[in-house]
Amino acid sequence: MTKSVPPAAQPPVRPATVQPWWLRVTHWLNVLAVVAMVMSGWRIYNASPIFPFRFPNEITLGGWLGGALQWHFAAMWLLVANGLIYLTTNAASGRFSRRFFPLTPRGVVRDLFAALRGRLTHDDPRHYNQVQRAAYLFAVLDLVLLVASGLAVWKPVQLGWLCTLFGGFQGARLVHFIAMAGLVGFVVVHVAMVALVPRTLRTMITGR
Amino acid sequence: MTHERKSSILMSDAPVVRDGEAILHEARAPMARRVSEPSRRAFLTRTLSLGGVALLSGCSLDDNASVESALTRISRWNDRVQAALFRKSVLAPTFPASAITRPFPFNAFYTMDEAPVVDEAEYRLELSGLIADKAPWRLDALRDFAAPRAAEQITRHVCVEGWSAIGRWGGVTFADFLRRIGADTSAKYVGFKCADDYYTSIDMPTALHPQTLLALTYDGQTLPRKYGFPMKLRIPTKLGYKNPKHIRAIYVTNTYSGGYWEDQGYNWFGGS
Secondary structure, eight states, rough: OOOOOOOOOOOOOOOOOOOOHHEEEEHHHHHHHHHHHHHHHHHHHHHSSSSSOOOOGGGOSSSSHHHHHHHHHHHHHHHHHHHHHHHHHHTTTTTHHHHHHHHHHHHHHHHHHHHHTTTOOOOOOOOOOOOHHHHHHHHHHHHHHHHHHHHHHHHHOHHHHHHHHHHHHHHHHHHHHHHHHHHHHHHHHHHHHHHHHHHHHHHHHHOO | OOOOOOOTTTOOOOOOOOOOHHHHHHHHHHHHHHHHHHHHHHOOOOHHHHHHHHHHOHHHTTOOOHHHHHHHHHHHHHHHHHHHHOTOOOOOOBGGGGGOSSOOOOSSOOGGSSSSOOOTTOOOOEEESSSSSSBBOOOOHHHHHHHOOOEEEEEEEOTTTTTTEEEEEEEEEEEHHHTTTOOOOOSSEEEETTTOOOOEEEEHHHHHHHTTTEEETTEEOOOOOOGGGTTTETTTTBOGSOOOOEEEEEEEEESSSOTTTTTTTTTOBBBB
């Protein structure tokens, strides 16, 4: 990874903003929405499991099916509204193309190997390496898939075309579950990486 | 969740001291301050309960009255959104006979042998509310009314729990029946009282949907007890709990009257 080094004799300036305020706000609102959706979703799943296991009730939200549904259908408004603000601001400001592209499979593999050998530097937090780009893009697209399959499960008649796209009601349910598992997998890795590079947590709170 | 104010409660701005007693004093100071300022303690408690959610416990939020009322308000908002999304012209998918789920699952808040036993000879369907002809109906009169207007559909029953099953229901279009009894179709709600003490209510546009059936048969047979004898309302555009079984009374009203599960927190519109 090559990048320009700032001239040595620059006058002291305030450290540049790594994450703009709107990104930090939407990120943390997204955390709230996703945590509420996933935990209540597990409770809803438990009412009629697709696979031969249930989630322990202690890690679910809502107390019972009706309560979990209330949480799920309340948090969904936050998730969607916040997600739309994130997507439009990100695209309109040019941040999206600046931060996430170019992105190539070859680049992802190269950076992944570099990371595994401990040779990936973190000296400019404004620059995402290709593994980060791929991971964050995955999270964004996976959330879009979660919302779309969720809409299909919610309205299999009124949004019948969407439901058909997922292979019918049970198909949409399965896609919704798999997309949830993908997002939870992302969160696990994401939180582990934050634990390895704690500075990024401060960046996501203060912006610097 | 409201945060009354932001504070940096655990920060001490006391200068560095080396004297033993002063160190002790300094150590005690932040604690004393925490105890003496109840609003800060409240903030801390609230922050911790919020953190509890993040820590996947969530318990403290479940039985909180204000959270519950907020969730109920959002659920009413979801009712309005679903009513706006609803289109009478959008039909639920229908299936071939080969797709029928066999056996079709029994589902109720009681076991199958607790299902009500309704005596055909004694049965009278009661009508009340904004209905012109409130005369009760015997079961054979209902069958006579349905026979020339017979409607049958193979549709998917979607349960709020997430499972679904395809079944074949026959009877008469509910809109036909509402017109026959002179129901005020400009009213907001149609409500149902059932022989198993179940009750629910639906919006008028759904009641008038062309696929909403007053079902008297299941899979070509008289509706069996386990599926709601003598009749049920079959609404393929709604979740299962909005399909009342063993109906003994129907009323039309402009007053919201909830339902058995709805009063406990299930969404009232329950559309699909």
